[in-house]
Amino acid sequence: MSKQSNKSSQADNITMSGGGVYSLATAGAKDVIDHATPIVLAAISELNRPVGHWSFSDMGCADGGTSLDLWRSAVSAIRNQSEADIQITYADQPRNDFNALVQILHGLTDFDSYLQQHSNVHVLESGSSFYDPILPSNSLDLGFSATAMHWLSQKPCDIPDHVHMVGASGEVLSQYQAQAQKDWETILLHRARELKPGGKLVFANFCKDEQGRYLGNTDGENMFDWFNSLWCEFRDNGAITADEYAAMTLPQYYNTVEEFSLPFTDKQSKVSRAGLTLDHIETGIIKCPYARDFQSHGDARKFAKEYVPTIRSWNESIYFGGLSSDRPVEERKEIIHNFYSTYESRVADNPEGHAMDYVHAYTTISKT
Ligand SMILES: C[S@@+](CC[C@H](N)C(=O)[O-])C[C@H]1O[C@@H](n2cnc3c(N)ncnc32)[C@H](O)[C@@H]1O
Numbered sequence: 099m100s101k102q103s104n105k106s107s108q109a110d111n112i113t114m115s116g117g118g119v120y121s122l123a124t125a126g127a128k129d130v131i132d133h134a135t136p137i138v139l140a141a142i143s144e145l146n147r148p149v150g151h152w153s154f155s156d157m158g159c160a161d162g163g164t165s166l167d168l169w170r171s172a173v174s175a176i177r178n179q180s181e182a183d184i185q186i187t188y189a190d191q192p193r194n195d196f197n198a199l200v201q202i203l204h205g206l207t208d209f210d211s212y213l214q215q216h217s218n219v220h221v222l223e224s225g226s227s228f229y230d231p232i233l234p235s236n237s238l239d240l241g242f243s244a245t246a247m248h249w250l251s252q253k254p255c256d257i258p259d260h261v262h263m264v265g266a267s268g269e270v271l272s273q274y275q276a277q278a279q280k281d282w283e284t285i286l287l288h289r290a291r292e293l294k295p296g297g298k299l300v301f302a303n304f305c306k307d308e309q310g311r312y313l314g315n316t317d318g319e320n321m322f323d324w325f326n327s328l329w330c331e332f333r334d335n336g337a338i339t340a341d342e343y344a345a346m347t348l349p350q351y352y353n354t355v356e357e358f359s360l361p362f363t364d365k366q367s368k369v370s371r372a373g374l375t376l377d378h379i380e381t382g383i384i385k386c387p388y389a390r391d392f393q394s395h396g397d398a399r400k401f402a403k404e405y406v407p408t409i410r411s412w413n414e415s416i417y418f419g420g421l422s423s424d425r426p427v428e429e430r431k432e433i434i435h436n437f438y439s440t441y442e443s444r445v446a447d448n449p450e451g452h453a454m455d456y457v458h459a460y461t462t463i464s465k466t
Pocket of ligand 1: 243
């Protein structure tokens with residue numbers, strides 16, 4: 099019997115902005131999914147599946163807005179050949195804004211859902227983490243996930259002099275590496291159990307690419323160094339305490355291609371023995387849409403106003419969670435407000451080089 103884990107230490111603080119704001123603020127994440135769409139369609143066309151209904155999952159789906167076009171394309175491709183039932187399970191951790199997800203999928207917002215366009219398409223919402231079983235064994239044709247699996251199941255330790263593992267070294271970095279390897283194996287083993295024989299996984303995961311590039315660190319300013327230096331400034335001017343500085347450590351890890359490939363190259367690994375093989379992995383960069391627009395409109399204030407909210411949509415909850423609960427909530431909110439306004443004004447004053455380019459590993463995996 100498999101039991102759901104209770105890893106509240108990590109899940110407590112990871113939430114994207116709610117009420118559909120996540121998808122509205124993250125045009126870049128949608129660009130990543132659009133880039134992955136042909137890979138998903140190719141994987142669907144290669145599925146070696148028995149008759150019966152189609153079963154897909156979208157793990158770490160947030161409010162579902164960014165993947166609507168992906169699933170619209172997948173459903174259309176299947177409908178060209180078959181009227182069979184299609185089930186899509188949207189899964190995210192329990193603190194996700196599932197109300198926003200349901201409303202977006204069921205057409206109660208300005209997002210254009212695909213559900214109304216097709217019959218016999220069944221969407222289910224699951225609050226099970228990808229570190230746990232989500233679906234029954236041998237039931238899944240294709241599992242998808244974008245920009246989600248860099249969130250670790252738990253924070254191995256605080257990073258004393260940075261907010262992210264990209265700035266960690268030595269023993270601290272080793273602890274993050276070990277946690278990430280264990281987590282990647284856990285994710286794969288659960289999916290190996292869920293997949294039907296011949297089923298596939300397509301993941302677009304954040305990574306550190308062959309040239310050492312990663313999210314927000316491609317050819318200009320290093321976004322994570324900015325987060326860190328501003329947070330240091332807040333500590334040094336007394337706005338936050340040293341403990342609060344240290345507690346703001348993002349529980350994330352960016353694997354390299356070698357690290358993603360390790361469970362597959364080792365033929366004796368649990369993952370290989372569970373029947374998973376790596377079909378393909380390649381890295382790719384999606385340019386920051388806000389920095390791209392700035393090149394044409396040239397308005398630094400407009401750029402800063404659009405750029406900082408996209409960052410805020412995914413890391414505000416971790417900054418907020420790092421602040422002492424002894425502070426009244428209003429005071430914590432004010433610190434967070436000041437943090438992002440300071441960031442915004444620094445970007446507006448000196449915009450050159452700021453960009454959150456997305457660096458991903460696009461990966462296709464099969465169950466033999
Ligand atoms: C940046 S959002 C990506 C959303 C969407 N897939 C996209 O690409 O636009 C990351 C999502 O991963 C989710 N997440 C983080 N840890 C998770 C876990 N252990 N299990 C499931 N989802 C998780 C977060 O709640 C969040 O919704």
